[in-house]
Amino acid sequence: MxxxxxxxxxxxxxxxxxxxxxxxxxxxxxxxxxxxxxxxxxxxxxxxxxxxxxxxxxxxxxxxxxxxxxxxxxxxxxxxxxxxxxxGFVTDLRAKASVKRLVDDDFRDITSNASELADIDEWDEKSPLRDDEVEVPFLREVELAAGTGRFVIQEDVGESLRFKKKNLRENNVQFGHAKCVTVRGNSMMPVLRDGATVGVDLGKTALGDIIDGDLYAINHNGQLRVKQLFRLPQGIRLRSFNRDDHPDEEYSFSQMQDEQIAILGHVFWWGMYAR
Incomplete structure (x- = not known):
């Protein structure tokens, strides 16, 4: 193809x-x-x-x-x-109770002319979607049973972000394939801080879809991870930006099965608080 x-x-x-x-x-x-x-x-x-x-x-x-x-x-x-x-100069699009409508085009309006700030419309879960928007839910780790220490990744019905349909189309992301993920830990510092939010295209999950060096969300035996991916002749390499504390991880195809490693999708967007 x-x-x-x-x-x-x-x-x-x-x-x-x-x-x-x-x-x-x-x-x-x-x-x-x-x-x-x-x-x-x-x-x-x-x-x-x-x-x-x-x-x-x-x-x-x-x-x-x-x-x-x-x-x-x-x-x-x-x-x-x-x-x-x-x-650190991007405003995180995720909020607790009220989320600012600063998705892509609005942010570009601000950064292209800092002296003319665009108005910010607030919205919450009760605000109706605009015709040009789509609501994108979050994925999260959910413990299967108390005390087992095992997790599965499920959709979080309580949290979501809104993206412009036009911007998803421009990035070749089908609306139903878009999900959001929260990055935890320091492994992706300084690019992605603890608590950063990334948008993931769940339509790109095959090994053949991997573009070396791009960011992908991964299900690692129920653990939700965001890493750079590289294809190897007999498997894959996971890479963190903070390689001093988190060295590369390489897995053969058989190890991927044993470790229950699956690609959830390609990261097409990210944002975080400056702190």
Missing amino acids: TKKALDPERKAESDKLKAIFNSKKRDLGLTQEKLAHALDMNQSSVSHYLNGVNPLNAPVAAEFSKILDVPVEDFSPRLAQQMIEMM
């Missing part, structure tokens, strides 16, 4: 990155093979990023930036802005 071609903006990002690599590889003593080794991924994945087969994402762009010694903004202003937001 042929992959869908990237949109012009993301293809242009890959083209700019490839041009930077070609212009600097001699001075830096790099080949695609050496670049792949430095990025800790296979050469095929590097080629896919440089040639616009796979879209660049913020974590991968940061690694390319560090190795090629160029700011991310030189090849992707979009991801550079996204990385600023991830470092």
